[in-house]
Amino acid sequence: MDQLLESLTEILGPENVLTGEAVLERSADWFSSMPCEAAAIVRPATTEQLSQIMTLCHKARQPVVTHGGVTGVVHGAVASANELVISLERMTAIEEVDAVGGTMTVQAGIPLQSVQEAAAEIDMQFPLDLGARGSCTIGGNIATNAGGVQVIRYGMMRQQVLGLEAVLADGRVVSSMNRMLKNNAGYDLKQLFIGSEGTLGIVTRAVLRLQPRLPSEQCAMVAVPTFDALTTLLDLTSRRLDLSAFEALWNSHYRLMTEESGAHRAPLPVDSPFYAIIETQGVDREHDAERFQALLEQAFEEGLISDAVLASSEAQRQELWAIRENIEVLIRALGPMFSFDVSLPIPAMASYVADLERQLAQAFPEAGRLVTFGHLGDGNLHIMVTVGDAGRESRYAVEKLVYQPLAEIGGSISAEHGIGMEKRDYLYLSRNEDEIEVMKMLKKALDPKGLLNPGKVLP
């Protein structure tokens, strides 16, 4: 290792090869306060440097873990003492913004929010959006195929990427920087690197697809009396509005974020079983607001909602969204807490959550508690569970309750967070043996020495 670090120092300069204290004061896991245990952290500035790093690591059989914003929640960036962390924190350039073609070319270490802001400057939008926007990176978004709050309209990160460049385990650079919306010239290699959590290659640059920024945005939070009403409302708004987000909040979540924690003013009374944030992006400045209100009125008359509050300014809109997105409040209130991200058929959701709640109360009668919210239109729920301690046994017991029913109802143990180390041993619940075998075949073909993010994703 010492000799390798010396060679890396020659390439990167001493200020970009961190060891000792400089490593320990960093974290490799957003959900834990443990220091990073890696042997060293190296910080390349260019694809070429990263290629040199991997060429050396490949020769020395040195395993590596790539770090973007380290905001993942499945222990996908954890690094042990024999591993080297490659941080992309210096690779944050916007290389080109093409307003006509609607593309932006960036280095992978750039934070998501910087891309969103650069798109807005040319009256376009980069539609991927999630709570960690300020610190998560485009490379991390790609590696985990990030989702977020606008998937219902614009799809996941996979759909926002036109081209990318990756460094393979042996240092080879595969530059597939396509800018065309359509390109069926051979296999679509970028798909290999999207969502494979840094185990098949290290994404260094990307061509992102931008969308026109639409002139009319509407946002409301509504109180919904039953789960049936919630799904009917989703169908109605999908067909009658230009929906860009439909976020559901169970009472457990809304009440905690407002009345119980005092963190946010409650815009609606706290006694409704469900709440939803409904947002639209439309082209008709003249009629969209009117149509949005008319639809809410109709929903009220039909008993689909019992109350509603419309955001009449960007500040009010952000207040509504903060109730959904302020994850720190959840951690304070529920910690030590287990966080889950599952997908399942919408009709199965209500009973799945109710069953889970009941089983949790049985198994942990004193401290057991869960809080549910999520992207209803995507079939994606986030479930936060506390049982009073974070011990291995408690975790295992809770995981069993959360994951086991998903195999039967055709859901997934990971909707958008990925597998990392946390869900690796449960992968078999969402993927069959043949699928896992083909995954291992791909891993072996692209990273035969097993150097890239070892121990993540695959059992």
Add this chain to the structure above:
Amino acid sequence: MDQLLESLTEILGPENVLTGEAVLERSADWFSSMPCEAAAIVRPATTEQLSQIMTLCHKARQPVVTHGGVTGVVHGAVASANELVISLERMTAIEEVDAVGGTMTVQAGIPLQSVQEAAAEIDMQFPLDLGARGSCTIGGNIATNAGGVQVIRYGMMRQQVLGLEAVLADGRVVSSMNRMLKNNAGYDLKQLFIGSEGTLGIVTRAVLRLQPRLPSEQCAMVAVPTFDALTTLLDLTSRRLDLSAFEALWNSHYRLMTEESGAHRAPLPVDSPFYAIIETQGVDREHDAERFQALLEQAFEEGLISDAVLASSEAQRQELWAIRENIEVLIRALGPMFSFDVSLPIPAMASYVADLERQLAQAFPEAGRLVTFGHLGDGNLHIMVTVGDAGRESRYAVEKLVYQPLAEIGGSISAEHGIGMEKRDYLYLSRNEDEIEVMKMLKKALDPKGLLNPGKVLP
């Protein structure tokens, strides 16, 4: 081969192992009248039968070519005398339609149009749409990552597929029939089989994503005085309408389809340099028509269009689209003809086509002629060229003129038709050496004996 055919006959029955005349009376190539040369055509009815077929072929090192609707235009389904054709014509079942989840589960041999119609029956839509809808199959759409006229709104086939099942070269079945909109549980294996033209596996079943059918549709054909006006109109309609299609017709195409061939009545005078078909799908039954017309009026006032005709009935709408989609008229008028499908940055299009026209006239002063149309918003042009003969030398000369400039301007030699055998030797113009090497690595990992659609895609 004889022994293999005997074993296959035992599995499938004699009526499903075609040889001799029964093979020769079929075609393996839409663009040619040559008979199919394959040693035999086998017709499995189930995934299990197909798996048995491939197990036997793998043992016998027997190469195979899979046939869907055989409407591809890049010689991707051509089979030679030592190859076996696997036709999916008996695998046309709709296994399940889930109106709540918005999914349809089908066998791969089902025609696209049958899927569209089954979706419409539950007030949903399957948004992939292209001229060959009546005969092309879902399996072929997946294998070629088909595009079509609504890509601008709904994306290509890749985005319509939630899950799929494929039989590998050795007969193993990888069933990855995910129904969730979001599933980040491990590598997204389906991406391997989408767009790889049957060279990595044979798609047998798929879970398709449906979309709500929107209540309001508008359609118009407009005459556009300049290419700049055409791109400005695209930008304007993208931002102000709920665009679902924006098809551009060069004068060369429009005039041929109407006045010259007499095949279609000209809804607009034939002297405009460009035409466009503009279609929207919206949620506002009340205002969409009015807004559509107002925008066309504005475009007229700003000089972006010189004339327009609105479809006031479904019949009129189909008349407009027939001008764009009637490929038989082109073949009759231009045959022998070379057909191209390229993508390039929109700002480069006008001069690319003009240069090509000029060079063609220089190289083939007597019979050289081209006709251009395409999916403008996708950066995708279809160019039909005739030079009077279809000989190898002429083809090569025309290909050079069409493909060579694309490498420089960052375009692609195949936007949506794929590579097949036709463009294999030009792949290097759109993909670099490293990309082609990784493609070969994948091919080797999944089909080490090279049995699946040999000679297609990879040089």
